[in-house]
Amino acid sequence: MTTFIQTLIDGLSLGSIYALIALGYTMVYGIAKMLNFAHGDVIMVGAYAVIASVSMASLPPVVGLILSVVICAALGILIEFLAYKPLRKSPSLAVLITAIGVSYLLQNLALLIFGSEQLSFPQVINLPDFAFAGVQIKGVTLATLVITAVIMIALTLFIKTTKLGKAMRASSEDKDAAELMGISVNRTISITFAIGSALAAIAGIFYGASYVYIKPTTGAMPGIKAFTAAVFGGIGSIPGAMLGGIILGIIEKFSQAYISTLWADAIVFGVLVLMLVIKPTGLLGKDIKEKV
Amino acid sequence: MENNNSSKLVPYPSNALVTERDLHKPPVLEVNHLGIDFGGLTAVDDFSIIIGRTEIAGLIGPNGAGKTTVFNLLTNVYKPTRGNILLNGYSTSGKTTAQVNRMGIARTFQNIRLFSKMSVIDNVKVGMHMSVKENFLSSLSHGFGYSKAEKIANERALELLDFFSMADLAKAQAGSLPYGAQRRLEIIRALATNPSIVLLDEPAAGMNPSETAELMENIRRIRDTFNIAIMLIEHDMSLVMGICEGICVLNYGKIIAKGSPDEIKKNPTVIEAYLGKKKEAQD
Amino acid sequence: MKNNVLKKLFSKNSITIYIVVAIYAIFSSLLYTDNLSRQLTNMLISVSCYIVLAVSLNLVVGFLGELSLGHACFMSVGLFTGCISSVLMSNVIPSVYIRLPIAMILGGLAAAAVGFVIGLPALRLKGDYLAIVTLACGEIVKNAITNINMTVESADFEFNGAIGLNTNKYGIYIKDVGELLPYAIVLVFVTIIVMMNISKSKAGRCIMAIRDNRIAAESIGINVTYYKLIVFVLAAFFAGMAGVLYGHGNSFAAASKFDYNMSIEILVIVVLGGMGSVRGSIIAAIILRALPEMLREFSDYRMLLYSVLLIVIMILNANPKFADLKGNLSIPKIISRLKNKDKTVKEAK
Numbered sequence: 001m002t003t004f005i006q007t008l009i010d011g012l013s014l015g016s017i018y019a020l021i022a023l024g025y026t027m028v029y030g031i032a033k034m035l036n037f038a039h040g041d042v043i044m045v046g047a048y049a050v051i052a053s054v055s056m057a058s059l060p061p062v063v064g065l066i067l068s069v070v071i072c073a074a075l076g077i078l079i080e081f082l083a084y085k086p087l088r089k090s091p092s093l094a095v096l097i098t099a100i101g102v103s104y105l106l107q108n109l110a111l112l113i114f115g116s117e118q119l120s121f122p123q124v125i126n127l128p129d130f131a132f133a134g135v136q137i138k139g140v141t142l143a144t145l146v147i148t149a150v151i152m153i154a155l156t157l158f159i160k161t162t163k164l165g166k167a168m169r170a171s172s173e174d175k176d177a178a179e180l181m182g183i184s185v186n187r188t189i190s191i192t193f194a195i196g197s198a199l200a201a202i203a204g205i206f207y208g209a210s211y212v213y214i215k216p217t218t219g220a221m222p223g224i225k226a227f228t229a230a231v232f233g234g235i236g237s238i239p240g241a242m243l244g245g246i247i248l249g250i251i252e253k254f255s256q257a258y259i260s261t262l263w264a265d266a267i268v269f270g271v272l273v274l275m276l277v278i279k280p281t282g283l284l285g286k287d288i289k290e291k292v
Numbered sequence: 293m294e295n296n297n298s299s300k301l302v303p304y305p306s307n308a309l310v311t312e313r314d315l316h317k318p319p320v321l322e323v324n325h326l327g328i329d330f331g332g333l334t335a336v337d338d339f340s341i342i343i344g345r346t347e348i349a350g351l352i353g354p355n356g357a358g359k360t361t362v363f364n365l366l367t368n369v370y371k372p373t374r375g376n377i378l379l380n381g382y383s384t385s386g387k388t389t390a391q392v393n394r395m396g397i398a399r400t401f402q403n404i405r406l407f408s409k410m411s412v413i414d415n416v417k418v419g420m421h422m423s424v425k426e427n428f429l430s431s432l433s434h435g436f437g438y439s440k441a442e443k444i445a446n447e448r449a450l451e452l453l454d455f456f457s458m459a460d461l462a463k464a465q466a467g468s469l470p471y472g473a474q475r476r477l478e479i480i481r482a483l484a485t486n487p488s489i490v491l492l493d494e495p496a497a498g499m500n501p502s503e504t505a506e507l508m509e510n511i512r513r514i515r516d517t518f519n520i521a522i523m524l525i526e527h528d529m530s531l532v533m534g535i536c537e538g539i540c541v542l543n544y545g546k547i548i549a550k551g552s553p554d555e556i557k558k559n560p561t562v563i564e565a566y567l568g569k570k571k572e573a574q575d
Numbered sequence: 576m577k578n579n580v581l582k583k584l585f586s587k588n589s590i591t592i593y594i595v596v597a598i599y600a601i602f603s604s605l606l607y608t609d610n611l612s613r614q615l616t617n618m619l620i621s622v623s624c625y626i627v628l629a630v631s632l633n634l635v636v637g638f639l640g641e642l643s644l645g646h647a648c649f650m651s652v653g654l655f656t657g658c659i660s661s662v663l664m665s666n667v668i669p670s671v672y673i674r675l676p677i678a679m680i681l682g683g684l685a686a687a688a689v690g691f692v693i694g695l696p697a698l699r700l701k702g703d704y705l706a707i708v709t710l711a712c713g714e715i716v717k718n719a720i721t722n723i724n725m726t727v728e729s730a731d732f733e734f735n736g737a738i739g740l741n742t743n744k745y746g747i748y749i750k751d752v753g754e755l756l757p758y759a760i761v762l763v764f765v766t767i768i769v770m771m772n773i774s775k776s777k778a779g780r781c782i783m784a785i786r787d788n789r790i791a792a793e794s795i796g797i798n799v800t801y802y803k804l805i806v807f808v809l810a811a812f813f814a815g816m817a818g819v820l821y822g823h824g825n826s827f828a829a830a831s832k833f834d835y836n837m838s839i840e841i842l843v844i845v846v847l848g849g850m851g852s853v854r855g856s857i858i859a860a861i862i863l864r865a866l867p868e869m870l871r872e873f874s875d876y877r878m879l880l881y882s883v884l885l886i887v888i889m890i891l892n893a894n895p896k897f898a899d900l901k902g903n904l905s906i907p908k909i910i911s912r913l914k915n916k917d918k919t920v921k922e923a924k
Binding site (some may be wrong): 018024034035067082083086087089090092093094095096097100101103104105107108109111112170224227228231260262263266269270272273276280 | 640641659696699700702703704706707708710711712714715718719721722727748839842846875876878879881882883884885886889890892893894
């Protein structure tokens with residue numbers, strides 16, 4: 001029973017990280033109708049930004065964390081402007097290939113700057129561990145859960161109530177109509193990328209705090225799995241991304257604990273394939289009919 | 293309201309084009325009480341029609357009446373919620389779009405859908421794919437009867453192109469053709485599948501009067517040469533009234549009138565649907 | 576009639592064949608007269624494999640217009656199936672040179688079977704979703720191979736997927752490139768000819784029609800499911816054969832090497848060579864594989880350069896001005912312009 005609860009909490013923690021990343025995927029997909037393959041690598045950039053500012057430049061942790069989020073948000077805008085904006089009207093194949101290019105570019109830049117050796121993530125989140133009914137809960141895990149929950153509520157409110165949130169929803173429904181209503185679609189897309197990348201930075205920080213070691217390819221796997229989560233929950237749907245992320249995190253941890261560590265990845269991807277085949281729109285996604 | 297919406301109102305063409313033999317065969321298309329709902333909203337309802345062999349039928353109606361949806365239902369792009377379709381006497385229910393085409397329905401699209409990166413002649417040849425006697429092995433190896441099959445395909449494709457005086461454009465890329473030629477090529481491609489009925493979705497859209505006149509002539513020629521039925525959606529009333537033998541008027545997804553062009557022209561319900569209701573005071 | 580023969584001799588596809596023949600003629604004559612440097616010799620097999628991989632992936636990406644991010648897994652399946660069956664056959668057929676072609680076909684068939692299984696979910700999907708499913712399937716296959724543990728006592732053979740396969744130990748490593756090259760050449764030519772034949776056949780037209788407009792393709796009776804599957808199976812078959820060749824040319828093979836990074840490396844070759852162009856894939860495979868080998872210091876920057884190239888090429892392709900420029904620089908256009916120039920000069924006289 002203890003193992004069960006322990007696994008569940010680990011799963012929730014990992015799932016929260018996936019959910020944060022998945023939010024970025026789903027928001028960008030909803031509005032720009034593209035799969036931002038490079039999104040996972042923004043996590044890695046976020047983690048390296050903390051390492052560079054805290055471990056290398058000896059800045060205070062809080063500054064490092066803020067810097068990481070700001071850098072990633074700026075990076076998101078830059079990527080969109082340089083690589084994706086020129087392809088707004090191109091077929092999805094071209095956009096996806098470009099996104100793969102961006103992903104590789106980020107990984108290889110990190111490789112050149114920080115080297116291929118893994119670096120250890122600084123202790124930025126210093127919280128005591130909890131012992132609860134025989135289950136050990138790390139401070140980081142708890143922080144991850146709480147902060148993720150806060151972010152998700154805030155994001156939902158932001159999209160539901162603010163003017164910018166409305167602009168985002170309108171642009172994702174119909175770009176031309178939104179433009180005619182006086183919404184700057186380009187600006188809205190930029191902001192979406194900024195928010196998504198900032199969330200990825202936060203995910204990167206939690207990832208680093210939980211798993212300690214960071215290398216240039218760190219972001220790739222969580223990125224792909226978070227995309228899986230976004231698809232699982234229904235791409236374009238924000239509650240779907242949260243739900244998908246958490247379910248996927250739990251599935252992964254339970255397969256590691258009860259089936260086999262070697263098969264855990266295969267199981268996660270198997271879930272994706274099954275989901276896409278059985279219900280391509282995901283748990284909470286909308287069915288969009290192709291216009292003939 | 294004189295006309296009732298019973299299912300067999302669109303008449304067989306009364307002219308001599310229908311031969312004695314044809315009359316004993318089942319009609320090309322028999323549609324009974326066809327309907328589809330999109331999430332609770334009824335897009336098309338109780339659509340019944342019969343189209344005879346070598347008939348030219350028109351489907352008209354105001355914008356958003358559900359005309360293209362009817363074409364999508366006939367070709368099983370959308371699966372009908374209700375009703376059935378008999379093509380040459382066989383039900384198309386449960387068939388894929390591709391299978392329906394092989395059973396005898398070919399179509400064109402409102403927004404042209406050519407294979408734009410392929411050459412004009414390849415667009416026609418791909419339409420003939422069912423009659424090209426090439427198996428997968430001969431496709432891979434260019435042996436086993438490949439040359440003969442390709443030669444026949446080329447000749448037939450050129451013949452078809454020539455029929456619409458497009459043979460000199462055979463090598464051009466389909467996407468680079470002018471608008472009118474693209475529309476023509478789409479019709480040729482549909483004909484290449486050897487259909488018993490062709491559905492044309494707004495074939496005259498964007499054409500000037502002389503092009504439209506040429507198109508009318510072509511549609512008649514297609515019917516007379518290939519002996520097939522044609523059903524068309526069109527907003528150009530001169531074209532519809534000029535060549536259609538039977539016309540079906542759709543409004544809000546329902547048939548409001550069926551009959552010959554003269555009957556349709558005089559039908560008060562149709563006039564009302566197109567021009568709006570007369571003021572009560574004037575009545 | 577004579578005109579037709581000439582046309583055929585100088586058609587685009589024939590010229591591609593001539594180029595490949597010339598390249599292999601030069602390199603094999605250098606190799607067999609011992610004039611080829613060690614570095615280049617070692618490259619020959621791997622470049623040949625990559626040509627086969629790129630050309631077969633081009634069938635999926637360029638002709639069908641779907642993105643596959645799992646091509647390396649087919650190579651992996653082919654490699655391990657082919658190499659292991661070659662080891663197990665050693666009692667029956669002693670010569671590794673006879674076993675190799677059999678192993679290649681077995682490996683190709685195994686990869687094709689996996690391609691079929693991966694192609695099945697692909698039937699319901701397209702675009703981004705299909706790409707991600709191929710990636711996921713590739714990773715699942717990699718994971719599965721890593722988890723294989725097999726022992727065949729009669730052949731004194733042991734295989735642990737997590738460690739890899741030591742081809743040298745089991746005597747199927749063909750160290751002499753000169754002995755392996757003929758197999759590579761045959762495989763490359765078969766692949767190229769099959770791919771070029773397809774593009775000029777009924778099957779190829781149907782596949783390209785699906786790429787250009789799926790809905791229209793369905794409306795003219797093309798069985799989209801069937802052709803999509805055929806493409807996946809065929810591409811996997813050739814990738815699997817390339818894998819067997821690769822396995823026999825290297826003393827060691829580990830499943831972890833054939834991950835999605837490798838799939839993307841193959842994709843880079845296809846994109847840089849031009850989607851849908853067999854000749855482009857061949858040239859890009861040679862350049863992208865050979866350059867980093869020859870310029871060792873450059874190898875750190877290789878992937879960086881690839882990624883920048885991918886982005887720049889996609890953005891340039893989306894720009895109509897660049898497309899015009901490229902069109903004007905193509906060889907037939909230049910020739911026709913020269914001809915026109917001659918005409919105008921003559922007319923002026």
